[in-house]
Amino acid sequence: MAGCLLTLIDRIIHKSEILTIDGESYRIKEASERAAQKQALRKKKKSTKKMNRISPETLRALRNQLPIEEVICLRLAIPNKFRDSFLRFLCPLCGEFNTAVNPKTNLARCFLCAKNFNPIDLVIAVRRCAFLDAVNFLQNPAPHQRYSIAP
Numbered sequence: 001m002a003g004c005l006l007t008l009i010d011r012i013i014h015k016s017e018i019l020t021i022d023g024e025s026y027r028i029k030e031a032s033e034r035a036a037q038k039q040a041l042r043k044k045k046k047s048t049k050k051m052n053r054i055s056p057e058t059l060r061a062l063r064n065q066l067p068i069e070e071v072i073c074l075r076l077a078i079p080n081k082f083r084d085s086f087l088r089f090l091c092p093l094c095g096e097f098n099t100a101v102n103p104k105t106n107l108a109r110c111f112l113c114a115k116n117f118n119p120i121d122l123v124i125a126v127r128r129c130a131f132l133d134a135v136n137f138l139q140n141p142a143p144h145q146r147y148s149i150a151p
Helices: 002-015 026-051 056-064 068-075 119-127 131-139
Strands: 080-083 086-089 099-102 107-110 115-117
Touching: 056 119, 056 131, 068 086, 068 099, 068 107, 068 119, 068 131, 115 119, 119 131
Parallel strands: none
Antiparallel strands: 080 086, 086 099, 099 107, 107 115
């Protein structure tokens, strides 16, 4: 089979004329333009990633030093109440008050959902935003808020 194919190609080429075309190929030109666009996009993504990086110290401060009670009551204004000497709040996932806050661990927990929230997780759940948006929200308190975050 391969021998027949080679014979056929040889006869076609033997009887043909070869034309040379001067000028640039539009396919090569488009391919080089696409490659340049991809390269520029990669550089832009790399520079964006560097600008959005948050230090581990800042994240640790937001998770551990920013009191979760203040996040619940002041920043997010989640409906809450004190019962049995615990701060109870409306769970953003299930909508129940079967929750508690532990000031020692700086975590909030919904017992119905079996979900723990640190301040960043709580902002993500309530505001339905991305991680970076939640961190920026906690880093930049509104002017009327009375506390600040030490990175």
